[in-house]
Amino acid sequence: MHYDLIIIGNSAAGLSAIKTIRAFDKKMSVAVFDKEAESAYSRVLTPYYAGFDTDKDHLYIVDKSFYAKNGIDAYLGDEVFRVDTNKKTIYTQFDTYTYRYLLIAVGAFAKQSHIKHEKVLTLRNISDADKLRKLFSNAKSVAALGAGLVSLPTLSHLKDDVKKHIIVSSDRIFSQVVDKSASYILEEIFKDKNVFIYKHDDVESIKDNADGSIKLSLKSNHQIDCDLLLVGKGVVPNVDFLKGEIETDKGIIIDDFCKTSAQDVYAAGDCAQGRDFVTGKSVIQGNWITAVEQAIIAAKNILGINVAYDGSIKNNTTEVFGIDVAVVGYNKDDAQNIEFYDPGRFFYRKLFFDESGFIIGATLIKDTNDAGLYYNLVKTRTKIDIFHNLNQFMNYPKFLSKLNYR
Incomplete structure (x- = not known):
């Protein structure tokens, strides 16, 4: 069967x-083809579902009637395992199909641990969440390997009396997400949350206990008895099935029109590697907003509406142990920055700017409804002095006096 447009990824x-x-x-x-037999759903909400803070129905963005109503043939549960860009053909487990245009939006899969056991799990899709939810139901102790945007939010939705062990290879939690100051503030918050952090550490072996739990032996010689180990060490773009057909690096290389190296083939989302708005480097941003923006650009170009993408911006918002955390743009400590922290409220704001004074990023802890403001400041290349003089940081008039910024 032939289609004007085939989309791989739902x-x-x-x-x-x-x-x-x-x-x-x-x-x-x-x-549209996808290996999961599910309507489109929010992966961001899977930690809430696994931790019993929401029902499965609340994960779905659309129901299966959406596709028929919009005249879309949905092959959900039919995985594409090969693409021939010369023949403009895709191959699935059930059939072959040809296309005029192809959009690859297959996302990424969770990195696996070197430790193999039925109670060592990852969280990337609904099936993973179902498994975790079942094990969490009677869990008294849970360990996580890695402290990023999957493991920390997931642990935070467990009951208060569940012991939570976080094992990280670095010197701090959220090391790939927030700046150092923010990491240490969050660690302070975790102290009364039944959380135990093991830094510069790793799991070396695992064995079964007589009561059905497992025992983790760490590099530091610590041992942890727990009901399961959640691995949250990042994701890997799902591009192996494209090797030899499309230029890839860590992900699928795309230009500013979201085009790939193959004719009439576009890519978007967690599998696509394109220009970062701030640094200009080729990156995989891996967030919902970037996926949406890239898909819109790709779709418009497929329609003949010539439009370029001005680059992706890091934009992640999550909740950990009742505290909202948001990061926007470039937020590494090698950039010039100013910060404000109210320890009584655990309220934190940090702005990053370049040598020319343009705002390039921000880290926010607690009450992060203003994350969109900082996103727009980065997007519009606002200068730090203009923002201060005109806005006085909105509702934070004490910010400047504490900073002594000049």
Whole structure:
């Protein structure tokens, strides 16, 4: 069967591409393929579901009727295992299909641990969340390897009386997400949350206990008795099935039009590697907003609406142990920065700016509703002195007096 457009992937990017195409063109023949037999859902909410803070129904963004209503042939549960860009053909476990245009939005898969055991799990999809939810139901102690955007939010949704062990190879939690100061503030918050942190450490072996739990032996010689180990060591773009067909690095290389090296093939989302708005470097941003933005750009170019993407911006918001955390743009400590911290409220704001004074990023802890403001400051290349003089940091008039910024 032939389609004008085939979309591989049914998450943020795939769904946004469908909506954009149908906003301009009601007749284009479109098919979407995904290895999961699920309607599009929010991966961001899977920790809430695994930890019993929401029901499965609340994960879904659309129901299965969405596809038919929009004239989309949905092959959900039919995985694409090969693409031939010369023949413009995709191969699935059930059939072959040809395309005029192809959008690859297959996302990424969770990095696996070298430790193999039925109670060593990752969290990337609904199936993973189902397994975790079952084990969490009677858990008294849970360990996590890695302290990033999967493991920390997931642990934070467990009951207060559950012991939570966090094992990190670095010197701090959230090391790939926030700056050092923010990491240490969060660690302070965790002290009364039944959380135990093991730094510069790793799991070396695992064995079964007589009561059905497992015992982890760490590099530091510590031992942890727990009911399961959650591995949260990042993700790997799902690009292996494209080798030899499309130029890849860590992800699929795309230009500013979200085009790949293959004719009429585009990519978006967690599998796509494109220009960072702040640094200009080729990166995989790995966040929902970037996936949506790239998919819109790709879809418009497929429709013949010539539009370029001005680059992705890091943009992550999450909740850990009742505290909102948000990061926008570039937030590494090698950049010039100013910060404000109210320890009584655990309220933290840190702004990063370049040598020319342009705001390039921000870290926020608690009450992060203003994250969109900082995103726009980065996007509009606002200068730090203009923002201070005009806005006085909105509702934070004490900010400047504490900073002594000149």
